[in-house]
Amino acid sequence: MDLFIKLSQFLMSLSLLIILHELGHFIPAKLFKTRVEKFYLFFDVKYSLIKKKFGDTEYGIGWLPLGGYVKISGMIDESMDKEQMALPPQPWEFRSKPAYQRLIIMLGGVTVNFILAFIIYIGMAFVYGDTYIANADMKDGILIENQAMLNAGFQTGDKIISVDGTKIEKFDNDINMKIVLGKEVLIERNGAQQTIKMPNDFVDQLSKFEKSSIVGIRMPFVIGAVSDESSNTELKAKDVVLTLNGEAAKYFDQAQTILENNKGKTIAATVLRDQKEEQVQVAVNADGKLGVQRGGLAMANLEKLGFYKVSKQEYGFFESIPVGITKGKDQLVGYGKQLKMIFSPSTGAYKQVGGFKAIFDIFPSTWSWETFWTITALLSIMLGVMNLLPIPALDGGHVMFLLYEIISGKKPSDKFLENAQMVGFVLLITLLLFANGNDIYKSIVGR
Template identity: 65%
Template sequence: MEILIKLSQFLLSLSLLIILHEFGHFIPAKLFKTKVEKFYLFFDVKFSLFKKKIGETVYGIGWLPLGGYVKIAGMIDESMDTEQMQKEPEPWEFRSKPAWQRLIIMLGGVTVNFLLAFVIYIGMAYVYGDAYLKNEDLKDGIYVTNPILEKAGLQTGDKVISVDGKVIERFNDLPEALLLGVGKDVVVDRNGTQEKITLPENLIGQIVDENSKTLISLRVPFVIAMATEEGGNSEVLLSRDIVQSIGGEPVRYFDQAEEILAKYKGEKVEIKVLRNENQETVIASVDDKGKLGVAVGMIGMTDMEKLGYYKLSHEKYGFLASIPVGLNKGKEKVVSYWSQLKLMIKPETGAYKGVGGFKAIYDIFPSYWSWENFWAITALLSIMLGVMNLLPIPALDGGHVMFLLYEIISGRKPSDKFMEKAQMAGFFILIGLLLFANGNDIYKAIFVK
């Protein structure tokens, strides 16, 4: 069932993005009286799952879910229909239209992608509002869960003040800031003293090599989910007990327990727990590895607020107020993704190792249905699709735009023969990128544990 839920979200999001992107090309093409021969969701190599001709356009669904396309008459595209291009131009063909009209048609897809993302972020601000933790409210700092960050110099308990000179106002923004802060300075408050830490330039590459899932997290209480029979504490430590002290030493956070328990290997120790809002004292056994033999649990943010750990800040927006909030969110995501792309083309960062294909996109979606998560992921993917399509690679929208801008500035139109060769070169570049991205997925699935 979990696989079905993830797959449903993946296909729904992908289909929505493809259809709207292609409509971005389709609508201005029709406005400028340009013939659109095909409009397809997915690729129809050899055959279609569905097709129907309405007017001059064949609408269909292909069987290969690697994208979609509109086939515009008189345009050198992925169909490589060179036979049509050898005929005299017709007034309803793409190549007969003024350069400015062709530019608008080519920019239509990415324009819709960016508009869609901004509209989603505005809608989410209006419907869901905003819930976040102020970074300044983390009185006892962060929990560093990644040994690579520890090696770089970050420690559990550090209060991160800024990354590369930018003050971190929300904890929610901190993991991404650290990930993109490769080779940059992180200023932390450590026991009342400010210290500067420089993250290694190949931080992302190291994280991918180690298959690290998290960088940092909130420091959370030591909650018992279940004590195993083998550990010998199943009668004394109960589900939802919150450990408050071990051997008389206070334990406010889970990360403090390991060092204390190591002192009592193979012994019994007095533990105070919070049980049903009452404090209880129990005697528990510690094994030879310094473990209690328990599964660690979690409590929700509401419970942590009640216990005085954290306080969530909530923002609600009216419709008009949600517009600048959503626009700002969209702008931040565009800047963030562009920063990620710049890191990927720098071999020394190792960020290219993290490039993923369709499985990586599939894995972004949660195994439960949440409209809030679905729309947030779809907005992000829409931005990614828009930015990627703007890259100046022939066969992408950005490649066509590059040649059209050259034509507008120089007054000279590239020959059809040149465009055919450029399109073919771009096609092979895209195939190479596709193989690399999906090959990365396969490599990580087999070799990275």
């Protein structure tokens, strides 16, 4: 069932993005009276799962879920239809249209991708608002368990002040990506501020250790269950540990240190049980453990116990517009920085490039519309940016040649465009094999 939910979200998101992207080409093509021969979701190599012709256009669903396409008459594209191009140009063909019309047709797909992402972010701001912890309320600092972060110089209890000079106002999901993409992080430790310079190959380092959050929230030590083998029968499920051996154990990381220092001993503990403090004796085994399962608390309960103040900000429809636009802009800039890192070999970020499995793994195994739309918006931005790369066979490659034509007044020959398309196609196949090869490699080595 979990696999079915993940697969459903993956295919639904991918299909939505493909159809809307291709509509971005299709609609201006039709407005400029350019014939569209095919409109396909997925690729119809050799045969189609479904196809139906309306007017001049065949609509269908292919069997190979690696994308989709529209085939526009008189255009040198991945179909490499040389027979059509050898005939005299016809008024309804792409090549017969003015350069500015061809440019609008080619930019239509990525334009829709960017507009879609901003619409989703605006809609999410309106429907869900913002839930976060004000960074100023993180009085005891953050939790650092990620080995790459420890190697970079971070410690549990640090307070993140700013990243690359931008002050951190909210502790939310975006903080991880800000740190990953940052060059300098200003922290406060034991009342003094200091700057940590992020390693150039930090992204590569992240892949070498067990996956965990870059930074996390320090959580209390909540007893989830007491195993039958445990001698700590005085402990009960839902107990919240407050002190151990007379030392404050407000957070689980503090409790771990105290237990590690008291291996093989029986020590006093204070727990919060049914809103009352209880004194119990606990036995620490030779491994520095209590023989219990760790539990958790919902954010609402953490707030009631005084650990964190969770802020909820709601927006009216018109308030949601600038909020969504800002969110979209930040994601667009962030993805641009990621691409820059990928194309900089010294960062090692290229090793983390993934293919379809990596995208599939992003989706959760439980259905959440909020998560679905968050991922879809990000994928829409990624699709738009990737298609704008000046690589022949991508929209960006066609745009590059059209801009050359508009500026110089000279149109590249069909032969040149055919050769460029072939080079671009080989390059795309190479990138596709590399990305999906990375997925396979990670699956084998477990990283």
